Amino acid sequence: MNTQVLSKKERIRKWLQKKPVGQAFQPAETFQPAITYGNLKPLLKEDLSLVHQYKRRLPHWEKEGSTYFITFRVNKALGKPLIEQPVLAGVVEEALWFGYGERYILNAYVVMPDHVHLLLTPLHGYKLSKILQGIKGYTSREINKFLNRKGSFWQDESFDHLVRNEAAWLDKFEYIHNNPVNAGLVDRPEDYEFSSLVTIHSKGRLESFSRLESFGRLESLPHRIKSKYSLIDHTADFGIHVYGSDSKELFANAAWALFDSITEINQLTGLDSCHIEVSGDDWSDLMVNWLREILYLWNGKELLVKKARILSLSETELTATLECDPFNPDRHNIKTEIKAVTYHQIQVNSSPSGWEARIIFDV
Secondary structure, three states, X not given: OOOOOOXXXXXXXXXXOEEEEOOEEEEHHHOOXXXXXXXXXXXXXXXXXXXXXXXXXXXXXXXXXXXXXXXXXXXXXXXXXXXXXXXXXXHHHHHHHHOEOXXXXXXXXXXXXXXXXXXXXXXXXXXXXXXXXXXXXXXXXXXHHHHOOOOOXXXXXXXXXXXXXXXXXXXXXXXXXXXXXXOOOXXXXXXXOOXXXXXXXOOOOOHHXXXXXXXXXXXXXXXXXXXXXXXXXXXXXXXXXXXXXXXXXXXXXXXXXXXXXXXXXXXXXXXXXXXXXXXXXXXXXXXXXXXXXXXXXXXHHOEEEEEEEEEEEOOOEEEEEEEEEEOOOOOOOEOOOOOEEOOOOOEEEEEOOEEEEEEEEEO
16 A cells, blocks of 8 residues: 555645544544534523624624634635635635534535635634634635735735624525526536535535434425545545536536545646546446546546546447646645555445445555
């Protein structure tokens, strides 16, 4: 087995499997956030005396234990750098996760080309203004280093809205994840890489998704809310559990999960492309052959796959186009060396709620 080199983002993912609350650690199964929208109480008139108001150019309100919808924007002179150079969006995502569970609960987020939306609940003792100052200050410094520039990366002031009740919470949750679709960037929210819909979690979801499901609200959303995949604990090898709303999405997400395990996929450009055709005896055989074929692009040709577009798919045949990058050791960090795709415990299943697959790799 080759030594696994963990990037900062991967270390954060592993850290998330033990979510900190204050100075203590609790297993993921017992973790309970400070607030959920299910017990979110409406903000009443008598509560207004507890709301702290301050004003710069925009008015701001803060109340202990509240959840906020937040927007902050890139300096207008810089255009839309967060999508022109995707690695910058990755810097923002890392910063958002850094304070998760210790300073705040991150209910939802999306990093757009020139702005960021958050649904965030500060934990006890942490002020929203200080949290945003930390996120924007850190990301501004790191992005400026990458761009070799000086000056303000973000506009000085953020917009924050105090979420008053459950209906408002759900409205903002949906708005955040539909924002890339409304902007014409993707056809479906789950296709946009820089949002909490595709964040890898110890169970494949954010707490907010589990809460929505437990309150019977998950299926009421415009789209099924699931991560593309989650990791499987396996004694000797390495496995993934992949999700999709249909068979095409499942196979595309399996390719994404494979290469997200190999490298920092958000740093790939996908400027090169190739066409691929695969066949198999059934869904499981087709899945193994599909992943073996694209893994060969890495092991045999040193091509890293950013995205797969499934053109046609049946139980025995698949055609797709792949967005790829030639490997560059100066730009690409290899996290895990995967030797082969195995048939061990292979599963591909469909149900009325979607498609799932279980794949084990030899590492």
